[in-house]
Amino acid sequence: MAGVAWLLVALPLAGAALLLLVRRPLERVGPIIATVLSWGSFVVGAILLVEMIGRSPEARAQHLTLFSWLPVGTFSLDAGMLIDQLSVTFVLLITFVGSLIHVYSLGYMAHDPDRRKFFAFLNLFVAAMLLLVTADSYLLLYVGWEGVGLASYLLIGFWNWNPPYASAANKAFIANRIGDFGLGLAIMAMFATFGTVTITGVDRAAQAAGDQAGTMLTVIGFLLLLGACGKSAQFPLQSWLGDAMAGPTPVSALIHAATMVTAGVYLVVRAHPVYDHAPVAALAVTIVGAITLTMGAIIGCAKDDIKKALAASTMSQIGYMMLAAGLGPVGYAFAIFHLVTHGFFKAGMFLGAGSVMHGMGDRVDMRTFGGLSGKMKITWATFLCGWLAIIGFPFLSGFFSKDKIIEAAFVGEGWRPWVFGLTTMLVAGLTAFYMSRLFFMTFHGKRRWLEDDHPHESPASMTVPMIILAVGSVALGGVLQAGGFLDWLAPVTGGHAGAAHHEPVLPIPVITGGTLLLVALGVGLAWARYWRADVPVTAPAGSWLTRAAARDFYQDDVNHGLLVVPGNALVEAATLADDSGVDQGTDGVGRAVLGASTRLARLQNGFVRSYALTMLLGVVLVLAAVWMVQS
Structure with a gap:
């Protein structure tokens, strides 16, 4: 059955080519064709999942050779696909959430004169990301990696007649080139060290070499981290993410939830045999994640633009995943667990932000919102689910996935569990504050609308995907945990099986109780300041920290x-x-x-x-x- 895996990439890629090459006949039906082909990739992924479940855990990984790609002298590299538990997890996330975003875009972009081209770029984005996560070699992964960069550039700058939007696309493209340079050097270092660039070949060589290749593995680990920082907007290459909100809102949801920013986490987890024998590089991954999740949370507290506040949230949540990936076997599976649940509640909230903009004249300033819950009840209810999930409300998706990372951060010896564990716990409280601030400023409190505002609910093509994502935000975490998702990933990540042998330095009930207390304090403070009290339409100057956070800690000035x-x-x-x-x-x-x-x-x-x-x-x-x- 793995022989049909090539359709995963071929279907959306064919859609992109068709919509770009055939213009006038597809102006109306082109978006529908693109949406159907995206759902077609999801169906293929679901078939692969069902077939995979029927095999034993050790036999689930399969290789599909497509064609001879680079026969050079005695060296030969085939273009092939690696279908295992990790890649199938990403395939289903990308195609399901991505296809829902296609459906949402049918309504959101209904009146855009270039929507055929927009859907072509969406298909290209999905195809490139699917190639990235199914490639059986780092070189082919790099092709998908660059394809994602190209598609993001085209989509972020889709309305490039507006100079700031074009600049935002250029900024994202250039920042990612820095990271891509690191990934390219990492692939060269792999070939120079091990004589291969296939994923299984590098894994086996790294495990066999062990500490004997420690220096080169450390170098490769740092170079891979540089690539991950660019694509996943991690410190110090995170400055492009906020400006990427210039693109249409469905693009923001696609980039932040299911595709581009998850690529760096995938890369680190996929290359975990390298980091298993390069503890210095693994520690650097954890430190980068800790810095980014803290910066993102503080920046989110200072943003009045609803999309940029959500972008800061994405930066912070990806930081959680990177921190977990740097913890080693105790954290690999937890990073992917949170990545999957985050894909649902963050996509739902971005689509909810787009729905708010749709009903409020495309404005994004939350200070001119307030009291929208009565006018946009479906948007409010679906956003409520995403908000509760991301703050870690008990028994919702974020509670199961993010709290696992917090527990794992308290595992270890010396200073590390205290620094990383307390950081993740405190940022959970900050997350509750700034996400509650966003939710309350938008949907509750006094109305601060403009005179010509007429808030209204979005059409069904937009609200139905939001409802589906809201259901996932509520239930997916519990379903995956009960279904043994962490054990499902163990043959690939080696993570969860070894996690049972590591205990946090604090009892788990203490960690959970402390985290929930901080979450409650964050929500209470936001309620007092942004629901109960009047919110000024003009933002006050604020403290030096607020001003610095509003300017992304002067990252643009530093760059x-x-x-x-x-x-x-x-x-x-x-x-x-x-x-x-x-x-x-x-x-x-x-x-x-x-x-x-x-x-x-x-x-x-x-x-x-x-x-x-x-x-x-x-x-x-x-x-x-x-x-x-x-x-």
């Missing part, structure tokens, strides 16, 4: 100083060297040749006497040369 200014100086120096060195040198050679040819041309004057004199001089010179040789 400008570290990258843009030196880059401009380098370009200016290169331009000067080109003008004064290369150009002057080539111009000098040209002038010398021109001068010599001009002087030589004077000999060709057309006078017979001049030619006779030249011949005479030639004869004299030849005779002189002969005489000198003979004497």
Whole structure:
């Protein structure tokens, strides 16, 4: 049955090609075709899952060779697919959530004149992400990785007639190029060290080499982390994520929930044999995750733009996943668990934000909302489910997945469990505060609408996907835990099976109770400030921390100083060297040749006497040369 796996990528890729190449006949039906093909990939993924469940855990991973890709001398690399528990999990998340976003877009983009092109780009995005997670080699993974970068650029800048939107797309593209450079170097280092770039080959070589290749594994681990930081918007390459909200809201949901930002987590977990034998690189992953989840939470507290507040939340939640992935076998499966549940409640909230914008004249400033629960009841109810899930309300999806990461962070020796564990717990309280702030400012409190506002509920094509995602936000975590999802991943990640042998430094009831107490405090504080009290329409100046968070901790300024200014100086120096060195040198050679040819041309004057004199001089010179040789 794995022989049909190629359809996963082929269906949406064919949709993208069809919609881009065939224009006028598909202006109306093209979006529907793209949506059907996306659902077709989901059906293929579901078939693969059912067939996989019927096999023993050790026999579930299958390889599908597509064609001979790079036969170079004695080296040969086939293009193939790796279908195992990890890749199928991502396939189902990408295709299900992505297809719901396609359906939502049918209503959201109904009046956009370029919606055929928009759906082509959506299909391309899904196809590239599916290639990324099913590739059986890091080189083919890199092709999908770059495809995701291209599709994100096209979608973020879809309304590129607006200069800030075009700039946002460029910013995302350039920031990701830095990370992509790291991933490219990592693949080169794998080949130089192990002689292979296939995923199973690198895994076996890393496990066999162990500590003997510790230095190179550490280098590879850091380079992979650089790639993950770019794609998953982790510190210090996170500045592009907030600006990426320039794209249509379905794009934001697709990027933040099911595709692009999850790629870095997938990469780290997929390469876990490297990190198992590179503890320094694994610690760096954990530290990056801890910094990012804290920064994202603080930034979320200062944003009044509903989409940018959700973007900061994504940054923080991906930070949780990266921290878990850096914890080693105790955290790999927990990172994927939270990634799956997060895909549902974050997609639901982004689509809910789009629904609010749809009913409020495309505005995003939460200070001009308030009291929308009575006007947009379905949007309010579905957003409520996502809000409760992300703050970790007991027995909802986020409670099961995020609290597992918090517990795992308290596992270890020395300073690490206290630093990482307390960080994850405190940020859970911050998450409850800023997400409650967002929810209350938008749907509750006094109405702060503008005079020409007429809030209304969105059409069924938008609300039905929101309802489905809301159900997942409520129930998916419990269903996956009861269904043994962590044990399902164990043959690939090796994580959950070993987690039972590690106990946190604090009793689990204490960790859970402390986390819930902080969550309750965060919700209570947000209720007092943003529901019970009046919210000013104009944001106050705030403290220095608020101002810094509102500007993303000056990350753009740092990037400008570290990258843009030196880059401009380098370009200016290169331009000067080109003008004064290369150009002057080539111009000098040209002038010398021109001068010599001009002087030589004077000999060709057309006078017979001049030619006779030249011949005479030639004869004299030849005779002189002969005489000198003979004497």
